[in-house]
Amino acid sequence: MDVLAYIAEAFSIALSPMGILALILSVFVGLLFGMLPGLTSTMAVALLTGLTYNFSGPLAILSLLAIYIGAISGGNQSAILLNIPGTPASAATAMEGHPLAKKGKAGLAIFVATGSSFFGTLISIICVAFFTPILTKFALKFMSHEMFLLAVFGIVICGNLTSNGDPLKGWISGFIGLLMSQVGLETIYSYKRFTFGNMNLSAGISLLPVMIGIFGFPEVIRAISSKKTEMVTNSKYSIKEGLSILGRNWFNILRSGLLGMSMGAIPGVGEDTGGWISYWAEKKRSKTPELWGKGCIDGVCSAEAGNNAAIGGAIIPVLSLAIPGSTSAAVLLAAFWMHGYRPGPMLMSDTPEFLYYVIIFMSLASCIMWVLAMGISKFSVKVLSVDAKILMPIVFICCVIGSFVVSNRLFDIKLMFVFGLLGIAMSYMHFPGAPFLLGIILGNTADENLRRALILHDGNLGIFFTRPISIFFMLLIAYLIISQTKVYSNLMNRRRLAKKK
The missing domain is CATH 1.20.5 (Single alpha-helices involved in coiled-coils or other helix-helix interfaces)
Known part of the structure; x- marks a missing residue:
């Protein structure tokens, strides 16, 4: 009876006039943050946390979860339309989504991506409700040296997937990114590494300038420097066609959702790894691997279901252990504390209604996300009809603004230019950018856990075989x-x- 009362209370909050308004506005703002290069889900949740300071606790949680889901889902639109992932979580979606856009199937790709995002999120919500204790216990079994191997595993997978037949280039790109992540204060003794006396580098290399430079610059330069602008047209699609593709991929979405949720439940792994591993699993299973990288819509389904399912996965350790599964979840955890909720082992005894709030709020936000994302896509897909030489300078300005607003530092704009030049060179030499980005994302995880494992075991490498x-x-x-x-x-x-x- 208590459970039913908690669920009814959650629905009454979410479906009140203020609740509906908060849901729609939060999801819409989240979609915009996800679509615009440089404006990530972490930034969206962080900015909204301050704005919700005077909200009631449940209404604030509703808004924060809604903007989180919207931001992760919105990244697929810029990835498909411009080949520039709006968030790192959408990098795998760009692999198949942008080639589909070039074939005139942008609308269909966005519909399928958004539907996969919806179902992936629902799968993770079910897991939050029923499998939190089991999955949390499994995630806790990972020791430091195993977290290091997991990071290496993610880089190797990404290198295999994005190398276009030359995996060595993918691996080189990934491990160069891993080395770049070592710049700044190391996390165990706070010793400065590779800063060369520059205070701006003490905090390390910011992820967003790297992401924007590696993915944005090559596209901008390629479009501006091309003598003949290749116009991409969008053909009409039927909702029935999109739903049939989603129906055909039901097992793909289910498996990708479970994989993404599992990756999200491991602290420090996050939505981007969930998307890549789901993409890899479907590619390995595919009977037509030669179509991948050229616009295979099954890849869009797997990547989007995986990265959105990681949302629920990342919240699992937050609720049960007060350990965030991703950077966005870390900001969420701080927001929960700010609004009087104390996630952790005592959550169910102190505030048992909170778990049901999260489940109901995430479910409703997912439904609103699908509706709003499809409404926005009718306008965003028109980007395809704009001459690239007009569009790309606007994209470039957004890239500069996106690099600056994270920390309000001009140095980040300089970093974006440096990595932009590196991105152009890598594009010219056919080195994929995605493994480089993933190397920077997972670099600190790999470094910190390897060194901690060796310190705890006096440098004995035998721990890897125990x-x-x-x-x-x-x-x-x-x-x-x-x-x-x-x-x-x-x-x-x-x-x-x-x-x-």
Whole structure:
């Protein structure tokens, strides 16, 4: 009876006039933050936290969860239309979404991406409700050296997926990004590394200037410098067609949702890794791998279901252990505390209604997100009809503003230019940018956990061979590397020929 009362109370808050207004406005602002390069979900939640200071606790939580869901979902539109992920979580979506836009299927890609986002979020909400204790216990089993292997695993996967047949370039790109993440104060002894006396580098390299430079600059320069502007047109699509694609991909969305949720539940991994691993899993299962990278809509489904399912996954450790699963979840945790809620082991005894608030608010925000995102796409898809030489300078200005507003530092704009030049060079030499970005995202996680593990075990590398989890990840990483060698491909070809005979 208490559970039903809590659910009814949550619905009464969300469906009140103020609740509906907060839902719509928060999701809409979140979508805008997600669509604009440089304005991330973390920034959206952080900015709204201050604005909700005088709100009642439940209404504030409703607004914060709504803007979080909207921001993660909105990133797919700029990824599909411009090949510039609005948030790092949408980087995998750009791999298939932008080629579809070039084929005139931007509207269909956005519809499918938004639908996958909706179902991925719902899957994660179900897991929040029923599987929080189990998944939290599993995530806690990861020791420091296993977190290091998980970070390496993410970089290797990303390198394999984005290399266009040359995985070595993908791995080089990823590990250069990992090395770049070492700039600044290291997290154990706070010792400055590679700062060269520059105080601005003491805090490390900001993620947003890197993301904007690596992904935004090549697109801007390529569009402006091209002699002949390639106009991308958008063909009409039917809702029935989009729903049939979602129906055909039901197992893809379910698996991607569970994978993304699992990645989100591991502290420090986040939505971007959830999207990439879901994308990889579907690509490995696909019977037409040759279509991937050229506009395979199944890849859009997997990436969007995975990164949105990580939202619920990231909230699982927040609710049960007060440990954020991502940077956005960390800001959410601070907001929960500010509004009088104390996530952690005592949550269900102190404020048992809070879990049901989160479940109901996230469910309603997901429904509003799908409706609003499709409404916005009717206007955002018109970006395709604008001459790129007119559009790209506007995108460039947004990139500069996005780099600046995070920390209000001119230095971040300079960083954006530096990494923009690096992005152009990488594009010219056909080095993928996504592994580089993921290397910077996971770099601190890899560094901190490896060094902590070695300190705790007096530098003994034998710890990597003492637990099943670490052995599993090492074997998986080895397989991913070996499977890209010529020896392995020749062996597989011989087996296929033998089976045909």
